[in-house]
Amino acid sequence: MARTVFEREDVVPLLAEVFRALGYEGASLSALTARTGLSKGSLYNFFPGGKAEMAAAVLAHVDGWFEREIFTPLAQDEPRAAIAHMWAASDAYFRSGRRVCLVGAFALEETRDRFALAIQGYFRRWIETLASALTRAGSDPGQAAALAEYAVGGIQGALVLARALNDETAFGRTLARLEQEMAASLPPARTP
Amino acid sequence: MARTVFEREDVVPLLAEVFRALGYEGASLSALTARTGLSKGSLYNFFPGGKAEMAAAVLAHVDGWFEREIFTPLAQDEPRAAIAHMWAASDAYFRSGRRVCLVGAFALEETRDRFALAIQGYFRRWIETLASALTRAGSDPGQAAALAEYAVGGIQGALVLARALNDETAFGRTLARLEQEMAASLPPARTP
């Protein structure tokens, strides 16, 4: 019998796209098997905890990507470069609004409570590392925290709007405006 | 035996709270009967089209509320007063972030496509009437349209964030910032 052998880490990104497209409730096991091409046996082999474990793994995978690509740079790198990279990487990750934020979508669902810690951690970390970069770039810490929260919320809103209007260009317009507002709030960069 | 007689318009607000709390997928018929206190028979009597017709009625009801309370004033009343009223009414309607936007939640679900016209109409109308008020208040029309889109998206993002962080105060902070940014963009009010 022909078999394609997967590893757990190969499966998670496939599951992620299904959960992203359908939400937690909407991602039925039959949708998960159909869209990943994996049988229920395979899925339950990798995720004995069933659908909830699959979703938890997907959330952890998304969080890991953001931690690596966005949060750690914001926390450690040269702040203005890290912030510029955040805008570019967010636009790329969300495919200019064609892709939804899985964490934000879970936050609006009833199942939010089940994944509350992961959801909260993701947004808290984004806001906290962005505020850190803003502060290092010369912002007042209180204003940096407020602006970071505002910007992270703004990205989520842009995703809702782009999907609601079925108009991807709305996402880019909001991102550009947020980026410009953030740049204007910072003191002029020191030229070394 | 005592009977409570409902009319269709009495039922819609009850259904609305269930769909708002659980989303379209999450709102099972048993949840709808349990939380409204109505039997499946009653619901199918009022809504022969089943769950989809219930959700459509709820969307129309929400849209009607916003049209009456927010969109028409934005389109017709003294613009600065109408905008100030929009901020206050939005904060009250969304219960300072404790309540989710049903239309925004539907937009993120797979079922978006089924209700695409209603979802698009709601957001389009909000943006269009807000832009009209801003223009009448002295804004450049192009800037007014961009700012209106930005603000309506910002409200949606604030709702996602408040729910994700489980922190209602985040909603008020974002709303206040958006309101202030909007006020700052307008020319000084003429004193008649």
Added chain:
DNA sequence: GTCTATAGAGTGATAGAC
């Protein structure tokens, strides 16, 4: 033989339609 990964029929529970 053991072990892990796979496929998919079969389970009871519950969904939405009527």
Added chain:
DNA sequence: GTCTATCACTCTATAGAC
């Protein structure tokens, strides 16, 4: 309440690596 379809999930059978 009754219907069928589908839900999340379990389990058996089997494939190949060792």
